Amino acid sequence: MTTQWNDAPGGFHPASAPDFLPRRELARLQLGRLQSVVARAYARVPLFRGRMEERGLSPADVRSLEDLARLPFTVKTDLRDTYPFGLFASPMEEVVRLHASSGTTGKPIVVAYTEADLRVWTSVMVRTFAACGLHRGDVIQNAYGYGLFTGGLGAHYGGEALGATVIPISGGNTERQLMVLQDFRVTAICCTPSYMLHLVERAREAGISFERLQVGVFGAEPWSEEMRRHIEATAGIRAHDIYGLSEIIGPGVGIECQRREGLHLFEDHFFPEIIDPETGDVLPDGAEGELVLTTLSKEAMPMIRYRTRDITALLPEPCACGRTIRRIRRIGRRSDDMLIVRGVNVFPSQIEAALLAVEGTLPHYQLVLTREHGLDEMEVQVEVTPEVFSDTIGAMEGLRRRLEAAIDHVVGIRAKVTLVAPRTLARSEGKAKRVSDRRNIQGGVS
Amino acid sequence: MKIRQLSLFLENRPGQLRFPCKVLGDAGIDILTMSLADTAQFGILRLVVKEWQRAREVLEAAGVVVNVTEVLAVDVPDRPGGLAGVLEAFEKAGVGVEYMYAFASRERGRHATLLFRLEDPDRAAKLLEAAGVKLVPSDELFARSGA
Numbered sequence: 128m129t130t131q132w133n134d135a136p137g138g139f140h141p142a143s144a145p146d147f148l149p150r151r152e153l154a155r156l157q158l159g160r161l162q163s164v165v166a167r168a169y170a171r172v173p174l175f176r177g178r179m180e181e182r183g184l185s186p187a188d189v190r191s192l193e194d195l196a197r198l199p200f201t202v203k204t205d206l207r208d209t210y211p212f213g214l215f216a217s218p219m220e221e222v223v224r225l226h227a228s229s230g231t232t233g234k235p236i237v238v239a240y241t242e243a244d245l246r247v248w249t250s251v252m253v254r255t256f257a258a259c260g261l262h263r264g265d266v267i268q269n270a271y272g273y274g275l276f277t278g279g280l281g282a283h284y285g286g287e288a289l290g291a292t293v294i295p296i297s298g299g300n301t302e303r304q305l306m307v308l309q310d311f312r313v314t315a316i317c318c319t320p321s322y323m324l325h326l327v328e329r330a331r332e333a334g335i336s337f338e339r340l341q342v343g344v345f346g347a348e349p350w351s352e353e354m355r356r357h358i359e360a361t362a363g364i365r366a367h368d369i370y371g372l373s374e375i376i377g378p379g380v381g382i383e384c385q386r387r388e389g390l391h392l393f394e395d396h397f398f399p400e401i402i403d404p405e406t407g408d409v410l411p412d413g414a415e416g417e418l419v420l421t422t423l424s425k426e427a428m429p430m431i432r433y434r435t436r437d438i439t440a441l442l443p444e445p446c447a448c449g450r451t452i453r454r455i456r457r458i459g460r461r462s463d464d465m466l467i468v469r470g471v472n473v474f475p476s477q478i479e480a481a482l483l484a485v486e487g488t489l490p491h492y493q494l495v496l497t498r499e500h501g502l503d504e505m506e507v508q509v510e511v512t513p514e515v516f517s518d519t520i521g522a523m524e525g526l527r528r529r530l531e532a533a534i535d536h537v538v539g540i541r542a543k544v545t546l547v548a549p550r551t552l553a554r555s556e557g558k559a560k561r562v563s564d565r566r567n568i569q570g571g572v573s
Numbered sequence: 574m575k576i577r578q579l580s581l582f583l584e585n586r587p588g589q590l591r592f593p594c595k596v597l598g599d600a601g602i603d604i605l606t607m608s609l610a611d612t613a614q615f616g617i618l619r620l621v622v623k624e625w626q627r628a629r630e631v632l633e634a635a636g637v638v639v640n641v642t643e644v645l646a647v648d649v650p651d652r653p654g655g656l657a658g659v660l661e662a663f664e665k666a667g668v669g670v671e672y673m674y675a676f677a678s679r680e681r682g683r684h685a686t687l688l689f690r691l692e693d694p695d696r697a698a699k700l701l702e703a704a705g706v707k708l709v710p711s712d713e714l715f716a717r718s719g720a
Contacts (some may be wrong), residue, residue, distance in 0.1 A: 189609075414578065511582045511638050513640065516640045518640050519672070520612060520617060523617070527614075
């Protein structure tokens with residue numbers, strides 16, 4: 128089959144043109160934008176200027192894209208330390224929108240947009256949907272939360288600008304979600320993968336099938352390839368992984384095209400680097416490390432070398448879809464998601480993959496970490512589904528042992544698997560809470 | 574010959590047994606007999622009701638995981654050695670028992686009725702009948718319990 132450069136049956140969307148720029152032209156565009164954004168941040172953000180001066184650098188030192196590696200990093204705590212507006216590069220008169228993300232600890236982080244920033248955001252979301260094969264005539268159920276979270280409004284304006292019909296249903300109220308999915312002839316849905324799983328389950332209980340639904344755009348939390356296969360098989364849709372973060376713009380930083388072999392980054396606006404998280408050194412394409420992003424066109428809140436904590440790799444090969452913008456491998460884990468249990472690095476996504484590999488259908492789980500007599504214990508609570516439930520104790524104990532063996536095999540440590548009743552684990556309407564760490568690490572110090 | 578049995582997954586914590594019983598009670602469904610198998614971690618409640626499809630629907634709607642299996646009802650003479658005699662017939666027929674429990678029959682004194690979960694119920698039913706074991710059909714079973 129030949130590759131079409133227009134993903135959408137309705138034709139190529141003009142907003143997607145930058146996805147296909149020749150690499151040299153793209154690099155020229157990136158350098159020009161990088162030089163302006165560094166100059167802007169240097170002139171207007173004291174924290175950035177101070178760090179540049181400490182290194183004896185000025186914006187004139189950025190002569191090539193490689194020079195970016197000389198600039199200081201920005202980290203999440205910088206946003207907290209300068210709460211609420213300390214990293215803004217535009218006066219409030221030019222800021223037309225604020226969003227905030229609820230940090231798990233302490234103050235939230237606040238992000239700002241000028242009118243031009245919102246136009247960029249909308250354009251990358253149009254390109255996102257176009258890459259998923261959506262176009263005018265599609266009906267998008269936007270179940271991302273509307274409000275301070277960037278997901279809802281980001282997808283909303285992108286969908287409208289694409290020319291699709293957007294249903295601003297926001298998150299939650301599963302009964303209404305299912306009614307709208309059926310009655311409004313929805314063809315695409317945006318939500319977190321864990322919430323989609325919940326919708327699929329409830330639909331099955333209610334005897335509802337998603338006849339018109341074809342595409343799911345899922346993000347805001349890491350999810351495994353096994354989870355994708357499960358969602359695609361049970362919902363009968365094509366599931367796309369979307370990537371974004373509020374600090375950079377919100378959703379619309381990267382998206383899987385219809386080939387779904389990595390996520391294209393809209394690198395004409397967000398320049399990617401992969402670094403060694405320990406040393407901070409830039410790694411070559413193909414190497415795994417932490418993703419660092421620089422916003423090339425943001426006005427209100429430029430981010431220079433922002434450390435995302437997401438672990439991935441830039442894929443060196445061009446994508447068969449024809450897009451020239453580079454791809455990152457799907458993000459299975461974040462460096463700060465990592466748990467250290469008895470000295471072993473454990474990522475929740477590994478546990479998910481192990482669970483889904485056994486019997487195929489145990490997607491609801493939670494990790495509970497405790498410490499007894501100085502030894503870490505990991506319990507994996509797994510919800511029993513009708514598919515795996517048997518009336519004999521022997522079969523259920525066998526299932527439990529197979530799950531424990533699979534986790535041991537994948538992660539390399541013994542975990543205690545506990546089977547729990549359906550819907551006993553908290554259901555997220557936003558991001559799933561997969562880990563309950565009850566170890567009192569500081570407890571023994573005094 | 575076969576009786577439909579519902580099995581329910583229960584966690585080992587207070588209230589877990591009451592909940593499905595209340596769901597069935599609210600739906601006006603009478604539990605004819607039941608047995609609870611438990612491990613340190615979880616339990617499996619097995620029960621027999623007349624309207625098993627409706628029971629399954631209301632339980633699933635309440636979020637309970639339900640599994641339907643087939644069991645055989647066997648009349649056992651109510652005298653010393655009665656059960657041993659029946660089990661001897663099982664053994665000779667080569668039928669393995671997964672588990673068994675009693676059915677609350679109103680014909681006390683003559684015989685007891687036991688429910689058996691056997692490995693291959695269809696094959697077991699043929700072998701047991703050939704061996705002279707009396708299997709109780711579901712309508713007769715329900716009639717005896719007044720359901």
